[in-house]
Amino acid sequence: MWWFIIILAVVVLLFVLSVRIVRQSTAVIVERLGKYHKTLETGVHFVLPIFDKTLPPISLKEKVADFPPQPIITKDNVTMQIDFVVYYQITDPKLYSYGVEMPVSAIENLTATTLRNIVGELELDETLTSRDTVNGKIRIILDEATDSWGIKINRVELKNIDPPKVIREAMEKQMRAERERRESILLAEGDKKSQILRAEGEKQSKILIAEAKRATYISEAEGEAEAIKKIAEANPSQAYLTLKAFEALHHLADGQSTKLIVPSNIADLSSLVASVTETINATKDSPESKKPDSKKATIQRKP
DSSP, X not given: OHHHHHHHHHHHHHHHHHEEEXXXXXXXXXXXXXXXXXXXXXXXXXXXXXXXXXXXOEEOSEEEXXXXXXXXXXXXXXXXXXXXXXXXXXXXXXXXXXXXSSHHHHHHHHHHHHHHHHHTTSOHHHHHHOHHHHHHHXXXXXXXXXXXXXXXXXXXXXXXXXXXXXXXXXHHHHHHHHHHHHHHHHHHHHHHHHHHHHHHHHHHHHHHHHHHHHHHHHHHHHHHHHHHHHHHHHOOOHHHHHHHHHHHHHHHHTSSOSEEEEESOTTOHHHHHHHHHHHHHHHHHOGGGGOTTOOOOEEEEEO
16 A cells, blocks of 8 residues: 555656746756757646756846946047946847857957947047947847847947046036037127117118108198198188288298398288298208208398
8 A cells, every 4th residue: 555655656746847837938948868858938848857857947038238347449549438238138048058158248248349349440529429320330240149149139238438537628628618609609699680680670760750750741731732722712811811921921030041032012912922932932942941050041122
């Protein structure tokens, strides 16, 4: 009876040892008598106890390798410290297990060597402004080299580029000078635009003032013409015409005209009106009438 129990226990133990459960996004390498046999994917699998040996599970997820800074010399002999990050993924568990010893260390050394070769062909300014180009070149070279290791390089990113202190100070001075130059240009352009706008405003103001004066003169002239027309149509009396003639004479005497003709027969209304008309026309046509400092009118007696 106890023999049966022992055999049953051995069978159960062998069954338990033969069962392998592989989790999602992992793979397991099976070696039979020390030789590669197969790769177990996600699910439940059975192996032969004693004859088959399973290696530790291999994760198929994308991994991130953050490497320490590396001393890099540029084309213009500037030594910089550059650290980088490599995103990689295992695509073939068999090649990853048997292709290279210590794959992560191999990726680090290969990346550092490739980075030195690429940056060594660039100057300092090109290195600082061409990160995307450097990242792309390194990724292509690493991806081709790691195919035989069962590894795919997805991305390579330069984290920090640390030039020497003297170079950093020179770059800061250069950036400060560039900002000051841009500020001076912006201030000059603003002052220029301000002067242009101010000149245009003054020009428009003078034009509007001139147009307003012109409109005023035209309105006054039209009003006077209309008033004269209505007076003529109303057939005014002799006394009214005489009064208006004296008012016009007084207005001319106080104006800017330099010549005033008064008929000898002041009572003669027709002569007075003709004299007033002649004086107005002479005043309008005379260039001196436009001067603001014209002398007081002189009065001459017409014989």
